[in-house]
Amino acid sequence: QSALTQPASVSGSPGQSITISCTGTSSDVGGYNYVSWYQQHPGKAPKLIIYEVGNRPSGVSNRFSGSKSGNTASLTISGLQAEDETDYYCSSYTSSDTWVFGGGTKLTVL
Amino acid sequence: QVQLVQSGAEVKKPGASVKVSCKASGYTLTDFAIHWVRQAPGQRLEWMGWINFGNINRKYSQKFQGRVTMDTSASTAYMQLSSLRSEDTAVYYCARTLDWGFVFWGQGTLVTVSS
Numbered sequence: 001q002s003a004l005t006q007p008a009s010v011s012g013s014p015g016q017s018i019t020i021s022c023t024g025t026s027s028d029v030g031g032y033n034y035v036s037w038y039q040q041h042p043g044k045a046p047k048l049i050i051y052e053v054g055n056r057p058s059g060v061s062n063r064f065s066g067s068k069s070g071n072t073a074s075l076t077i078s079g080l081q082a083e084d085e086t087d088y089y090c091s092s093y094t095s096s097d098t099w100v101f102g103g104g105t106k107l108t109v110l
Numbered sequence: 111q112v113q114l115v116q117s118g119a120e121v122k123k124p125g126a127s128v129k130v131s132c133k134a135s136g137y138t139l140t141d142f143a144i145h146w147v148r149q150a151p152g153q154r155l156e157w158m159g160w161i162n163f164g165n166i167n168r169k170y171s172q173k174f175q176g177r178v179t180m181d182t183s184a185s186t187a188y189m190q191l192s193s194l195r196s197e198d199t200a201v202y203y204c205a206r207t208l209d210w211g212f213v214f215w216g217q218g219t220l221v222t223v224s225s
Contacts, residue, residue: 001172003154038155038209045203045218046117046155051211089155097169099145101155
């Protein structure tokens with residue numbers, strides 16, 4: 001199972017919006033609405049910020065939103081803040097009853 | 111509250127095996143599988159497999175088939191990785207889902223493989 005494809009890095013200025021893409025196949029991202037997104041600060045465990053494509057867990061800022069079109073899922077962060085600068089990963093359930101993560105994206109707030 | 115508490119850091123020589131534990135509490139253990147995810151230094155998250163308490167169903171990533179064994183005993187899940195090589199140096203996490211997302215994570219266990 002190959003990793004889902006994410007851009008290595010994205011950047012934006014405070015207050016702006018950015019979008020991180022996550023491309024898979026019809027056997028994972030395109031086949032199920034079980035895409036999730038994680039925020040991971042250095043040395044910490046990942047934190048779930050989006051589940052089932054576009055749902056936010058309790059306590060997660062509504063500046064984070066998710067969507068999907070075909071085999072590509074997207075995470076949008078609006079109103080960028082300095083504290084958003086870190087790594088983001090997508091994940092999907094697959095037709096093999098396994099899970100797969102993306103390669104990760106480093107977000108820089110300029 | 112849900113807690114996943116992992117065993118401490120390990121240092122192993124190439125070719126050896128390591129067994130990491132994950133003690134689960136705060137929920138009905140048979141309702142959710144425990145997943146194992148690893149992260150090599152500076153690298154991406156990598157899903158390794160899952161195991162269920164109770165009926166002991168398990169599923170491994172193809173990448174680790176033949177080298178990984180997952181098991182449970184009472185309220186603890188275990189992940190054993192054999193034939194270790196330097197590329198297996200990583201932080202190993204156990205995790206549990208809720209609504210198809212990994213919402214609960216252990217604190218991570220650093221496994222260092224070095225001669």
